[in-house]
Amino acid sequence: MELKRENVLIEALPYMQEFYDSIMVIKVGGNAMVSAQIMEDIIKDVVLLRYVGIKPVIVHGGGPEITEKMERMGKKAEFFQGLRITDDETMEIARMVLVGNINTKIVSLIGVCGGNGIGLTGYDGRMILGHKQAVKKVVINGIETEVDIGWVGECEVINPDILHIVLQNGYIPVISPIAVDAKGNALNINADIVAGDIAAALHAKKLILMTDVSGLLRDVNDPSSHISRVTLDDIDNLIAEGIIQGGMIPKLKGAAVAVKNGVERAHIINGSVSHSMLLELFTDCGVGTMVYKFKKPKD
Ligand SMILES: Nc1ncnc2c1ncn2[C@@H]1O[C@H](COP(=O)(O)OP(=O)(O)O)[C@@H](O)[C@H]1O
Numbered sequence: 292m293e294l295k296r297e298n299v300l301i302e303a304l305p306y307m308q309e310f311y312d313s314i315m316v317i318k319v320g321g322n323a324m325v326s327a328q329i330m331e332d333i334i335k336d337v338v339l340l341r342y343v344g345i346k347p348v349i350v351h352g353g354g355p356e357i358t359e360k361m362e363r364m365g366k367k368a369e370f371f372q373g374l375r376i377t378d379d380e381t382m383e384i385a386r387m388v389l390v391g392n393i394n395t396k397i398v399s400l401i402g403v404c405g406g407n408g409i410g411l412t413g414y415d416g417r418m419i420l421g422h423k424q425a426v427k428k429v430v431i432n433g434i435e436t437e438v439d440i441g442w443v444g445e446c447e448v449i450n451p452d453i454l455h456i457v458l459q460n461g462y463i464p465v466i467s468p469i470a471v472d473a474k475g476n477a478l479n480i481n482a483d484i485v486a487g488d489i490a491a492a493l494h495a496k497k498l499i500l501m502t503d504v505s506g507l508l509r510d511v512n513d514p515s516s517h518i519s520r521v522t523l524d525d526i527d528n529l530i531a532e533g534i535i536q537g538g539m540i541p542k543l544k545g546a547a548v549a550v551k552n553g554v555e556r557a558h559i560i561n562g563s564v565s566h567s568m569l570l571e572l573f574t575d576c577g578v579g580t581m582v583y584k585f586k587k588p589k590d
């Protein structure tokens with residue numbers, strides 16, 4: 292049956308009413324930013340949200356770009372449990388790529404699409420205060436070894452004041468996942484974790500995590516094994532069963548922090564499919580995986 296255009300628009304009305312004036316934190320992963328066209332489509336959607344009275348906040352990643360830049364500079368990217376081992380030089384490269392390149396590009400695109408973006412890092416307004424993660428202990432061949440993952444941080448405090456100021460004035464904040472420690476050192480934090488913490492601190496209505504898969508899959512190689520809903524209680528089991536792996540772990544952890552702290556729902560969606568965010572937010576058929584706190588709502 293052909294869906295009439297006017298029906299699509301009218302289906303959006305109750306959602307627009309519900310979301311009016313609410314804050315939504317949108318995390319755009321490096322893997323979602325697959326092409327200039329996709330990037331533009333994502334930003335157009337964000338600007339549309341602003342024009343229908345929603346207050347979007349973007350947190351961006353850029354892991355693949357950091358790796359590419361490191362390799363071009365003759366440096367091997369190494370990870371420990373999904374976190375980039377970040378020595379002095381890697382921190383410099385990460386800041387160059389995240390702040391100097393990706394953040395500026397997103398802010399510029401927002402302008403081109405008719406919105407007002409403003410680029411921020413954890414330094415601005417002392418927004419993301421953190422500390423270096425402790426040295427990790429691992430057992431290799433039966434011998435306990437210490438692994439220092441360098442300038443990788445953990446959020447301690449989020450000061451959302453600067454975000455409220457810019458949101459109140461109609462800007463779309465664009466946040467790089469860089470925190471600052473008490474001595475002023477920069478810290479590299481996974482962008483999903485930053486997005487979860489920011490959504491919690493802002494008491495956002497929703498956290499939307501955009502990546503390159505259509506949400507959580509029971510079998511990562513089988514797109515038909517899509518899981519459309521998970522509760523907070525499901526997450527630990529799915530990690531323990533090995534179903535949630537690699538880059539999906541920080542996403543679910545970020546989603547869990549947000550939802551535990553009052554964000555109504557978190558959604559993991561495929562950002563590399565054009566306008567997936569509009570479908571998730573404004574139509575009756577969601578397209579990703581929804582993370583929520585309590586028992587499953589009725590189908
Ligand atoms: N159960 C799972 N369902 C879907 N994706 C998974 C799952 N477990 C691991 N993944 C991996 O997580 C990746 C997304 O995380 P990541 O590469 O960090 O993306 P981003 O750069 O968007 O943050 C997927 O491309 C997929 O390979």
Ligand SMILES: CC(=O)N[C@@H](CCC(=O)OP(=O)(O)O)C(=O)O
Pocket residue numbers: 319320321322351352353354355357373374375385443444468479480481482483
């Ligand atoms: C500590 C750590 O691993 N930080 C990440 C920050 C960027 C990020 O999270 O990017 P994606 O969202 O594209 O994965 C990194 O250096 O890759």
